[in-house]
Amino acid sequence: DGGITQSPKYLFRKEGQNVTLSCEQNLNHDAMYWYRQDPGQGLRLIYYSQIVNDFQKGDIAEGYSVSREKKESFPLTVTSAQKNPTAFYLCASSIGSLAGVGETQYFGPGTRLLVL
Amino acid sequence: QQQVKQSPQSLIVQKGGIPIINCAYENTAFDYFPWYQQFPGKGPALLIAIRPDVSEKKEGRFTISFNKSAKQFSLHIMDSQPGDSATYFCAASDSGGSQGNLIFGKGTKLSVKP
Numbered sequence: 001d002g003g004i005t006q007s008p009k010y011l012f013r014k015e016g017q018n019v020t021l022s023c024e025q026n027l028n029h030d031a032m033y034w035y036r037q038d039p040g041q042g043l044r045l046i047y048y049s050q051i052v053n054d055f056q057k058g059d060i061a062e063g064y065s066v067s068r069e070k071k072e073s074f075p076l077t078v079t080s081a082q083k084n085p086t087a088f089y090l091c092a093s094s095i096g097s098l099a100g101v102g103e104t105q106y107f108g109p110g111t112r113l114l115v116l
Numbered sequence: 117q118q119q120v121k122q123s124p125q126s127l128i129v130q131k132g133g134i135p136i137i138n139c140a141y142e143n144t145a146f147d148y149f150p151w152y153q154q155f156p157g158k159g160p161a162l163l164i165a166i167r168p169d170v171s172e173k174k175e176g177r178f179t180i181s182f183n184k185s186a187k188q189f190s191l192h193i194m195d196s197q198p199g200d201s202a203t204y205f206c207a208a209s210d211s212g213g214s215q216g217n218l219i220f221g222k223g224t225k226l227s228v229k230p
Contacts, residue, residue, distance in 0.1 A: 004159075033217075040125070042205060042222035043160070058217075090159055103209050104150065105218055107159035 003027065004108035006091050011113045013078065013085060021076045021111045023091030030096030032074035033105060036060060037088040046089075049074055050096060078113060086115050118143060120208050122221025129196055130229050137191045137224045139206035144187070146208040150218070151180065151191050154203045163204070164191075196228045 004025045013019045025032065034046040045058030049068040063082025068074055074093075078085045089112075092105040121140045129135045139149075147168055152160035166173045166180040166189065173180045177194040193200055203225045207218040 006159075040222065042122075043220040045217060048217060092159075103148065103211060103218060104162055104165065107152075107161065109159050110157070112157075 004091060004093055004106060006089075006108040006111050008111060009109070011111055012116050013113060014116050016080045018077055018079050019113070021078070021089055021091075021113070023074045023076065023108060025072055025074075025091075025093045025106075025108075027093055027106065028071070029093035029106075030071070031094045031103070032068065033092040033094075034058075034064070034066065034074070034076045035090040035092065037090055037110075043090065046076065085113055088112050118219055120206060120219050120221045122206050122224060124224060125222070126225040126227070128227045128229065131197060133196050133228070135193050135196055135200075135226055135228070137204055137206070137226070138188060139190065139208075139221050140186075140188045141208050141219075142187065143208070143210065145210040146219075148209045148211045149180070149182065149189050150207050151178075152205045152207065152220075154205065154223075160205060193226075196226075198228045198230050201226055201228050 049055035150165035154160040
């Protein structure tokens with residue numbers, strides 16, 4: 001059963017705490033992405049990775065960090081520096097920019113992060 | 117230059133109506149225009165996509181119309197059903213660019229009344 005999984009579905013963060021959101025894909029895609037979704041704001045790109053061991057900042061990277069040690073995994077850490085972390089976080093993947101084709105992105109089910 | 121402007125923000129139609137959602141862009145290098153459908157609490161799912169070499173593409177009840185000279189594209193949903201109630205996002209990318217990242221519109225919340 002191919003696809004993208006995100007865990008947990010809900011996550012609670014305390015003041016000053018770092019939390020990590022998991023994203024795994026078994027689609028054999030090279031590129032992976034993290035988006036933040038707030039009501040009325042659409043999808044805003046946090047970080048993206050086109051290949052293992054490489055990643056780039058998106059439009060709103062401050063307060064977040066990522067790693068890409070394996071092709072199938074792209075975890076996102078929301079650090080204590082992110083002062084307004086409450087949002088719906090979406091992970092996506094695509095075949096890869098190097099393929100030179102229109103980038104169809106496939107999304108996971110999302111993680112809702114709430115601050116206690 | 118990198119923005120995709122989507123309208124309206126919300127839309128209410130009766131069952132059987134034809135909601136139309138519009139998007140406009142500035143970057144003439146954009147050459148891939150997908151639409152995503154998102155239900156509450158779920159991730160977006162690709163609905164239909166178009167490239168600038170065609171002016172219209174239809175898949176089932178969903179049609180994209182594309183106007184290259186006006187730099188606009190729109191989604192039409194024929195014979196809309198209550199099950200179509202969702203948020204719809206348009207997006208655009210420059211597939212020949214170094215990243216090919218999608219630029220998303222802010223979304224349209226569609227409600228189809230029975």
